[in-house]
Amino acid sequence: MKIIILGAGQVGRTAAYQLSREQANDVTIVDTRDEVLRDLQDRLDVRTVVGSAAHPSILEAAGGADADMIVALTNSDEVNMIACQVAHSLFGTPTKIARIRSPDYSLRHRLFEEGGLHVDVMISPEQLVTDHVSRLIRYPGALQVLDFADGRVRLVGMRAVSGGQLVGHQLRELRDHIPRRDTRVAALYRQGRSVQPEGDTVIQEGDEVFFVAARDDIRAMMKELRTEEEPVKRVVIAGAGNIGYRLARTLEDYNQVKLIERDPARARRVAETLNRTLVLTGDAADEELLLEENIDDADVFVSLTNAEEANILSAMLAKRLGAHRVMALINKPSYAELMEGGPIDVAISPQTITIGALLARVRRGDVARVHSLRRGAAEAIEAIAHGDSRSSPVVGKPIERIVLPPGTTIGAIVRGDDVIMAHHDTVIEADDHVILFLTDRRHVESVGKLFQPGGRFG
Amino acid sequence: MNLPMVLRILGLMLMIFSLSMLPPIGVSFAFGDGHHQPFVYAFLVVVSAGLALWLPVRRVHRDLRLRDGFLVVALFWVCLGLAGATPLLISDVPELSFTDAVFEAVSGFTTTGATVIVGLDDLPKSILYYRQQIQWLGGMGIIVLAVALLPVLGIGGMSLYKAETPGPVKDEKLTPRIAHTAKALWLVYLTLTAACALAYYVAGMEAFDAIGHAFATLSTGGFSSYDASMAHFQSATIEMVAVFFMAAGGTSFALHFVMFRQRSARIYWRDPEFRAYVGTLAGLTLGVSAYLYLAGSYGSPLEALRYGSFQVVSLQTSTGFVTADFSSWVGALPPLLMLATFIGGCAGSTGGGIKVIRWLLVIKQGLAELRRLVHPSAEIPVKLAAKPVPVRVMNAVGGFFAMYLLLFGAMMLLLMVVGLDQVTAWSAIATTINNTGPGLGAVAVHFHDIPDAAKWVCALAMLIGRLELFTLIILFTPDFWRK
Numbered sequence: 001m002k003i004i005i006l007g008a009g010q011v012g013r014t015a016a017y018q019l020s021r022e023q024a025n026d027v028t029i030v031d032t033r034d035e036v037l038r039d040l041q042d043r044l045d046v047r048t049v050v051g052s053a054a055h056p057s058i059l060e061a062a063g064g065a066d067a068d069m070i071v072a073l074t075n076s077d078e079v080n081m082i083a084c085q086v087a088h089s090l091f092g093t094p095t096k097i098a099r100i101r102s103p104d105y106s107l108r109h110r111l112f113e114e115g116g117l118h119v120d121v122m123i124s125p126e127q128l129v130t131d132h133v134s135r136l137i138r139y140p141g142a143l144q145v146l147d148f149a150d151g152r153v154r155l156v157g158m159r160a161v162s163g164g165q166l167v168g169h170q171l172r173e174l175r176d177h178i179p180r181r182d183t184r185v186a187a188l189y190r191q192g193r194s195v196q197p198e199g200d201t202v203i204q205e206g207d208e209v210f211f212v213a214a215r216d217d218i219r220a221m222m223k224e225l226r227t228e229e230e231p232v233k234r235v236v237i238a239g240a241g242n243i244g245y246r247l248a249r250t251l252e253d254y255n256q257v258k259l260i261e262r263d264p265a266r267a268r269r270v271a272e273t274l275n276r277t278l279v280l281t282g283d284a285a286d287e288e289l290l291l292e293e294n295i296d297d298a299d300v301f302v303s304l305t306n307a308e309e310a311n312i313l314s315a316m317l318a319k320r321l322g323a324h325r326v327m328a329l330i331n332k333p334s335y336a337e338l339m340e341g342g343p344i345d346v347a348i349s350p351q352t353i354t355i356g357a358l359l360a361r362v363r364r365g366d367v368a369r370v371h372s373l374r375r376g377a378a379e380a381i382e383a384i385a386h387g388d389s390r391s392s393p394v395v396g397k398p399i400e401r402i403v404l405p406p407g408t409t410i411g412a413i414v415r416g417d418d419v420i421m422a423h424h425d426t427v428i429e430a431d432d433h434v435i436l437f438l439t440d441r442r443h444v445e446s447v448g449k450l451f452q453p454g455g456r457f458g
Numbered sequence: 459m460n461l462p463m464v465l466r467i468l469g470l471m472l473m474i475f476s477l478s479m480l481p482p483i484g485v486s487f488a489f490g491d492g493h494h495q496p497f498v499y500a501f502l503v504v505v506s507a508g509l510a511l512w513l514p515v516r517r518v519h520r521d522l523r524l525r526d527g528f529l530v531v532a533l534f535w536v537c538l539g540l541a542g543a544t545p546l547l548i549s550d551v552p553e554l555s556f557t558d559a560v561f562e563a564v565s566g567f568t569t570t571g572a573t574v575i576v577g578l579d580d581l582p583k584s585i586l587y588y589r590q591q592i593q594w595l596g597g598m599g600i601i602v603l604a605v606a607l608l609p610v611l612g613i614g615g616m617s618l619y620k621a622e623t624p625g626p627v628k629d630e631k632l633t634p635r636i637a638h639t640a641k642a643l644w645l646v647y648l649t650l651t652a653a654c655a656l657a658y659y660v661a662g663m664e665a666f667d668a669i670g671h672a673f674a675t676l677s678t679g680g681f682s683s684y685d686a687s688m689a690h691f692q693s694a695t696i697e698m699v700a701v702f703f704m705a706a707g708g709t710s711f712a713l714h715f716v717m718f719r720q721r722s723a724r725i726y727w728r729d730p731e732f733r734a735y736v737g738t739l740a741g742l743t744l745g746v747s748a749y750l751y752l753a754g755s756y757g758s759p760l761e762a763l764r765y766g767s768f769q770v771v772s773l774q775t776s777t778g779f780v781t782a783d784f785s786s787w788v789g790a791l792p793p794l795l796m797l798a799t800f801i802g803g804c805a806g807s808t809g810g811g812i813k814v815i816r817w818l819l820v821i822k823q824g825l826a827e828l829r830r831l832v833h834p835s836a837e838i839p840v841k842l843a844a845k846p847v848p849v850r851v852m853n854a855v856g857g858f859f860a861m862y863l864l865l866f867g868a869m870m871l872l873l874m875v876v877g878l879d880q881v882t883a884w885s886a887i888a889t890t891i892n893n894t895g896p897g898l899g900a901v902a903v904h905f906h907d908i909p910d911a912a913k914w915v916c917a918l919a920m921l922i923g924r925l926e927l928f929t930l931i932i933l934f935t936p937d938f939w940r941k
Contacts, residue, residue, distance in 0.1 A: 002634070026634035034848065042524060045616055047634040063634070 238284030239305030296322030469512025522614025571680025597677025680778030708803030778895025810893030
């Protein structure tokens with residue numbers, strides 16, 4: 001697929017990286033900053049074009065005439081929308097994705113209807129990150145909570161802690177522990193390495209476990225892996241930027257939220273629009289301020305400022321001062337790797353969260369949703385099975401007879417309104433949504449082929 | 459340093475290269491020259507050398523770093539010199555020493571075209587064909603070919619590509635994927651070579667000569683299967699075909715590619731480097747021809763133009779075909795033509811020399827400095843095609859010139875130390891570092907008679923010139939090896 005990415009910011013660069021390492025994609029990336037592009041060109045097999053993203057001549061130079069997809073990720077909503085419109089009018093580009101931050105645009109659906117602006121998919125990284133963090137807060141103890149099939153099935157990643165009922169036991173005992181609930185462990189990471197989960201695998205303390213469950217069964221399963229945690233009440237958020245503000249607004253009705261912002265003007269502005277949140281002006285790394293606001297009582301401390309180093313430091317400080325669980329927004333994958341599981345409980349990586357929306361669009365086969373995991377090393381995919389038992393390698397077959405690439409497990413199946421956990425004898429039917437976990441994302445293309453009628457993994 | 463990966467790629471590329479021993483075997487049978495054995499042995503030697511490098515590390519999968527790219531390219535070019543020399547060394551006609559065989563192979567791959575063989579006309583066809591073929595492979599570069607063919611290189615392909623085809627402003631790829639870009643370049647190269655061979659054939663060459671000389675023309679190599687080079691044919695038509703395709707070989711292949719894709723010749727004229735390139739070719743041709751005519755060397759203006767244009771284009775593009783003994787032309791002409799080799803072709807072409815774009819930038823920089831003297835507080839950016847050239851590029855070009863001069867001087871002195879006279883020494887280094895071929899004095903026709911030590915220095919100069927200094931020199935800096 002020929003893809004043009006506009007804007008080489010954090011998200012743009014991650015998208016270029018993720019998309020270009022799939023052989024099937026030809027990526028061209030456009031930005032106004034020459035030196036950023038030169039650096040990118042040294043590291044990725046992509047073409048770069050310097051110039052203004054929405055200008056027809058630049059889009060033309062980037063190969064707009066035969067591009068299959070354009071992804072506008074510049075800082076400006078307006079440039080992104082116009083670029084999509086230009087691509088549509090001049091080149092008839094089939095898929096146009098734009099990052100649109102401002103809800104003022106994205107909520108006006110008529111703007112993007114027939115006759116309006118030609119944007120096929122809108123993504124708002126801020127909204128995605130906000131949703132992600134609020135899900136993590138709703139499930140204390142989770143490292144990742146990912147939605148499939150409109151949230152009816154979720155994939156939860158968490159670290160096993162002694163005290164969990166299943167820790168130290170074989171996986172097959174799970175059924176005796178929670179008899180009426182059905183969940184499935186899709187992947188297991190021990191000391192950073194993937195372990196194929198089998199019935200006799202013993203869960204150890206510190207294992208990172210990914211399980212698939214229907215929404216209502218998640219809490220029961222979480223209890224198996226760590227001692228039951230009280231629901232979160234007190235949340236402290238550092239940074240009232242786009243994400244911090246949205247998160248406060250999402251949480252303030254059910255939680256006690258404190259929001260710390262350094263810039264007095266901004267603090268004032270958000271205080272005016274938020275109803276129950278307590279907005280504090282000050283530095284999130286100020287020990288006095290944190291103590292004064294009872295950080296030792298906080299259930300969750302989240303730092304969401306633009307400066308990732310500051311986020312790391314203030315989260316570490318909050319942890320030392322007694323905050324129960326701390327999360328930090330970290331862009332650099334290397335930092336996230338260093339911190340997560342150590343001084344910081346959860347590293348929130350905006351690019352990994354955002355990239356899934358793009359990946360789903362470039363995959364072969366009918367793929368409804370892609371979540372990138374473990375900083376791009378693994379992936380969870382919701383694919384739709386089509387065809388019949390003759391044309392498709394998956395339809396009409398029990399799961400044990402489907403030849404999957406190594407490290408791939410089928411976690412669950414959504415059939416109409418039913419959620420079916422995958423067992424070895426479950427038979428896949430046409431139009432099922434199949435949720436797969438890939439511990440090694442290099443096999444995504446083989447998985448894509450499985451869900452293309454007439455294809456076969458070989 | 460990622461040594462296993464470097465060895466793995468080196469082994470793979472040697473195995474690919476070993477395949478190039480097969481066509482000469484075919485030629486040998488086709489012409490019945492009974493000379494296939496050296497190539498069979500050479501094939502076995504090279505393929506097993508490649509296997510020996512590759513087998514122990516075949517399971518290594520790591521990304522190549524930028525640094526590894528330089529090492530792979532430099533090592534591979536040294537290996538090429540040795541591997542390419544094998545059949546010449548094994549064969550008993552011509553009887554070549556180790557030094558001579560390596561010199562001949564390096565001269566071939568770097569598209570220099572200087573030869574140590576006297577008596578080409580009597581050699582077996584397979585050997586003659588082989589010499590032409592290594593020029594052709596060296597022209598676009600075997601590494602570029604490997605990048606096109608070996609998907610395993612992945613992103614590492616980019617660093618290899620950059621190391622083998624350097625150039626001051628090569629940041630824009632033709633296609634998003636480096637493998638596709640490399641493929642496109644080879645395809646354009648192949649097409650132009652085929653066109654050239656056809657034109658030679660129509661102009662009166664035999665098929666064997668047409669193909670062999672097309673190989674040496676597009677690659678701006680300059681090997682010929684005759685001692686007399688292009689003068690053998692005594693045909694103005696063939697010479698003009700050669701002039702046209704030598705000039706095409708000295709043009710950026712990226713331009714050719716865009717022209718093929720957009721089917722519009724205006725592409726060329728829009729490129730400032732191409733305009734300067736054609737300008738210097740035309741200017742020098744007129745100057746040299748007029749000089750020749752006025753000095754009375756040739757009877758008619760047309761005849762002066764025929765020999766003048768051929769020699770100018772052949773030398774400036776660094777091809778090195780000859781139709782006249784230019785080293786004994788009147789007055790300032792021999793050194794002038796030798797100096798023209800320093801201009802070279804366009805960046806991204808098969809031509810050698812310093813490259814037109816660098817001269818263009820350095821001259822513009824010089825003019826800007828002059829204006830700055832008059833207007834001390836003026837902002838005077840150097841521009842190319844109405845776009846400012848980044849300071850980083852200007853610095854790199856300045857560094858390139860300084861290094862070129864330094865290496866040129868040092869190697870010239872070395873040649874004089876081993877006993878060459880001044881004219882021979884300077885022209886020998888000029889013609890080898892610029893990948894041209896013929897020189898002046900004792901190396902005007904061939905390099906047979908100079909001492910072995912001088913041949914090794916010249917071979918090094920050819921490699922340095924082909925890889926545009928930095929790729930090779932960087933290996934001799936402590937920074938490169940520091941952990």
